[in-house]
Amino acid sequence: MKLYNLLSEKKSAILNRWYDAVLDTYPSDTSGFLKGQKNPFLNPVGSTIFQGIENLFEELLYEKNPHSPPHPPLTQGGQERGKGGMGGLSGERASLFLDNIIRIRAVQEFTPSRSIVFILLLKNAIREELKNELVERQLLEELLFFESKIDDMALLSFDIYMKCREKLYELKVNELRRLTFGRLQKADRIDKQENDLKSNNNEALERKEVNK
C-alpha cells in the first residue's frame, strides 16, 4: 500500500490543491472570500467544502487500507443517511459528506455536471501533486484502483444531486398546493357555526365584567 502511505503523507498538499480547484469553479472575484473567511458561520460555503473534502479524502484512505483503525462514530447528525452498497465504499459515510457539499451546489448556479464535478477534481489534484512519485515508484496500478473509488463517489454524487433537486421540487409543489388549497377555501362559503358567531359580540360584553 505504498500509494496510501504517500497520500497520507501528502494529505495537506493534496487537499490544498483540491480545495483550490473546487473554489475555482466559483467566480474569481468571490473565491477570495470563500478561501479567506474562516468563521464557519460567516462563510458556510467555504467551510463546508473544506470540511467536506477533508472528510471525503479520509474516507477514501480508510477504505481497503489494512492499517485503518475502525471508523470513528459519525458526528454530524440530522442528515439523511445514504444507503451502503457502493463497490468497496461505505456508502453511508461518503453519502453524508458528499451531501453536505452537493446540497449547497444544487442551489447555486451550476449545471448538474458542474455541481458534482468537484469530486473528480481530486484526481487532478493527486496526479499533479504526485507527478514524480507516481512514475518513479511505479504506482500506476494502485492509482487506478484508487481512482476507481473516486469514480464510485462520482456516481454516488449523482444520486445525491438528484435527491437534492427532487427535494427542491417537492418544496415548490408543497407551497403551491398550500396556496391552491387556500384559494379554494376562501372561494367557498363557510356556513358552519354562523349562528354561534352572531351571538359572540353580545356575550363578550358580559364577559368583560367578569374578567376585568
Added chain:
Amino acid sequence: MSKTPKADELSKIDYMPPKSGWMDTPVEFKQGFWCYGSKAKSLETVGFPNPRQWSPADEDWKLPENWQEIVLKGFKERLDKYRSFKVFMDICVRCGACADKCHFFIGSGDPKNMPVLRAELLRSVYRGNFTKAGKILGKLAGARELTYPVLKEWWYYFFQCTECRRCSVFCPYGIDTAEITMMARELLNLLGLNTDWISGPAANCYMKGNHLGLEPHAITGNIEYMLDDIESITGIRIKPTFNRKGAEILFVVPSGDLFADPGTYTTMGELMLFHELGLDYTWSTYASEGGNFGFFTSNEMAKRLNSKIYAEAKRLGVKWIIGGECGHMWRVLHQYMDTWNGPADFLEAPKSPITGTVFENAKSTKMVHIAEFTADLIRHGKLKLDPRRNDHLKVTFHDSCNTSRGMGILEEPRYIIKNVCSHFYEMDENTIREKTFCCGSGSGLNASENIELRMRGGLPRANAVKDVVEKYGVNMLANICAIDRAALPPLMDYWVPGVGVTGVHELVANALVMKGEKERTTNLRGEPLPGVVETREERRKREDRRKEVGRRRKREEG
C-alpha cells in the same frame, strides 16, 4: 442555465479569466432566481402604471416609449425627497466592509449580491445623470447610462435583496441597502415592473383587507377551525369577536397566521391567551393585515394599505392596538405608521388592563407588540405557566431582520421563551440579535418559483441552526415573524431536516394553564405532550379528528 459544456470542459476547470468589469457584465436571468412578473389585474386594482401581460424572461418588457425619462424623473424626485437616498448615493467609499455581510452573497458567491455592488447598480446611473464628475468623466468616475440591460439588471438584483439591513449594521456610514432597494423598486414600479408575489398580495390587501385576499367569512371561518381545535385540546370554547365597536383593544396580526401552519398555531396561542386574560378586544376583517406588501412596492402604496389600521381603530372606538408576531409589519408600524397616518390622537396611551403597565415606548403610536404585552404579563406573574409541557422541545430563537435591526425587540421574546420552555439555546453570536441572518425570503421574495434563491439565501441561517442541532439537539426554531413561519419550514426541510418552526405564542399557549381546562394530552398541533402515554382510545380519537379535518377541507376543496 448556462449552455451545456463540452465533454473535456467538465473535469478541466481553468482559473476563470479575469472577467470584464461589473459594468460590462450583462445580467443573465437564471431559472430559480427570479419571481414571475406582476399581473395586469393586480396593477389595475391599485391604479399603477403600465398594466400589461409580460414575463421577465421576455426580451421585450413592453415598456412605454419614454421609459428612461420616467425613471430619471422619478430618480430626481426621490433624491429631493429622501435625505437617506441622496446621502447614500454620495458617500460610499467602497471600503468593502459590507461585501461579505449579505446572506445572498454568502450563499451564492455572485459578486452583484455584495451590498456595495447592489447599490452601485443604482449609483452608476446616478453619477451618469446627476453629478458633474460623472457627466464629464463617464466610466472613469463610475458612471453609466440607463440602458435596457441596466434596467433588467436592476430588476433581477433588487428582487434579490430582502431589505434585511444587515449590511447597514457594519457600514461605517450606516448606508442601508434596504433604503436603496426600496428606491429602486419604486422606480421599477413606475414602469409596471414588479413581481406577482408582491403586487398580487398588495392588490388583495387593498380591496379585501389582507394579503391572502381572505373575505370576511373566510377570516371568521378560519378562526372557527382554530376554535374547534382549541376546544378539543383544552375543553374550552373561546368566543372571539369581530369588528365589534366599543372594545378596548383592536388586535391586528399578519394574515398569514390565519391561514397556514405553523402560523395558525400562533394565532391559536393568541386566542387562548386573550381568552384566559378576559381581554376586551376585537378582531377586524377590514384591518385584517398587519403586514404590508405595499412596503415592497412604494412608500405611497405602503401608506395606502397601512391606513386601514388607524381608520378601523377610530371607527370601532378602541383605546389602543396590539399587533401580532410579524417582522416587516413591525418595521412599518414602528418606524412609519405614525408618520404616515398619525397622529392617533383618538386613541389613548396603551395601558395593560391586567397589570396596569403603561407602555411608555408606544405612547404616540399607541400600538404595542404582543411580545411586549406578554413579557409584561409574565413579569407580573399574571400567567399560570407549566413549561414542562414544552419539555420535549429544545428551542433556539431566530431574530427577524426587521424586528432586530428596525426596532430592537430582542429581549422580550427571549424572556417569554425562557419562561415557557425549559430548554433554550442561543445560536452563534454572529448570527443572532442585530447580526441575525435573514430567512432568505423576506421583502416579498417568498414565492415558489425562486426556491433555489431562497434556499441559498437562507443557508447562513440554516447553517447556524445546524450547529445548535449538532451541539444541543435543538429541534425547534422559534421566531416572531409570519414570513419566517412560512419560509423557515422549507428551509429547515432542505438544510436541517427534523427541525420544527414555531411562533413564540404557540409555545406560550402550550405552557399556559387555563382556568377550567381539561387535562391536556396534546399540544396545539395535536401531538401528545411529553410524559403523556397516549391510550389506544385517545390515539383513535386523535386520528379521527385529523381525518375529520381532512374530510372537511376536502369537502371545501371539492
Added chain:
Amino acid sequence: MNALLSLVAVIVLILIAFIGIKVASLHFLFGVVIPYAAIATFLIGVIYRVVKWGRTPVPFRIPTTCGQQKSLPWIKQSKLDNPSSTSGVIGRMLLEVFLFRSLFSNTKFELKEGPKIAYGSTKWLWLGGLAFHWSFFVVLVRHVRLFTEPVPSFLHSIEVLDGFLQVGALGVLISGVVLLLAVTYLFLRRVFIPEVRYISLAADYFPLFLIMSVALSGILMRYFLRVDLVSIKELTMGLASFSVAVSLEKISVIFYIHLFLVSALFAYIPFSKIMHMGGVFLSPTRNLANNSRMERHINPWNYPVKVHTYEEYEDDFREIMKDAGIPVEKE
C-alpha cells in the same frame, strides 16, 4: 486599469507642477493663485454639498437599531446601539466618528483550521482606516503652525508626542509615517482582495494616490530635500493674511509640487467620495433616535393618498358579513 489611470493622473499632476515651476517659472500661479482657487473651491463646494444634503428632508425615522430597544422598564436598553434620546444619539455618533465603531463591530472572528492563511480581515480594515484618518488629522493640525505666529502651545505638545521616536539626529514625526503606511495599506487591500478590487473605481484609487504623493512629497521635503523653511512660512503667513510679499523663487520646486498636490486634493474633495466625512453626520440610519413610537416624526411632504375605505369595503361584502355574523354599519 482603474488603478493605473489614477496613477497616471497623479503623475501628470506632479509633472504639471514641476514644469510649471522649473520651465515656465509660474511661481505666483502655483504659490498663490492655485492655492487660493483650491481653497475657495473646497469651501464653496463642501458648503454647497452639505447644505444640499441638509435641505433634503428626512421623511422617516429609520435608525438601524443594533441593540435592545427601550421598552419595559425592567429590560435593559442598549443606550448607545439603540439610542432613544439625543444624548444616546450623540454618544453613538461620537463613537462612530472617532472610533469607527461599526467597522469594529465585525472584528469578531475565530480562526479555524483551514488550508490557507486568512486574507486581510475586517479588523485590519478598521485599524488601517483608523490609523489613516487619525494620522491625516494630526498632520493637518501640525500644519497650523505654518499659519500662526506665535505658534499656539498645543501644537508644541502635539509635536512632542508625535516626535517621541528619535531616529538619528532627526526628530521623526510618527504621524507622517503612519499616514504613508496606512494609505499604502488601503491601496494594497484594494488591489489584493478580489472582492474589493472588483468594486473599486478609478475614483477610489485616485484619492489614495493623491494622498500618498502628498505624504511622500511632504516627507521628502522634511527629511531629505531641505527646503527654505523661513521663506515658506513667510509665504503661508502671507496667504493666511492675504498679503503675500515674499520672493517666491527662493523656495525649491518640491515645495510647489507638494502645494499643488494639496491644492488638487482640496479642490477635488467636494466632487468626490471624500465628502463622506460630512455625510456621516447626516446619515439617517445613525443620527436619529429610535423613539418613533414615543414621538411622532413629521414628514414634511406627507400627502393624502387614495385609500380603500371601510364604507367601500362594507359595500363590497355587506351580505357576506351579515351572513357570517359580523356587525355592519348599514343593514
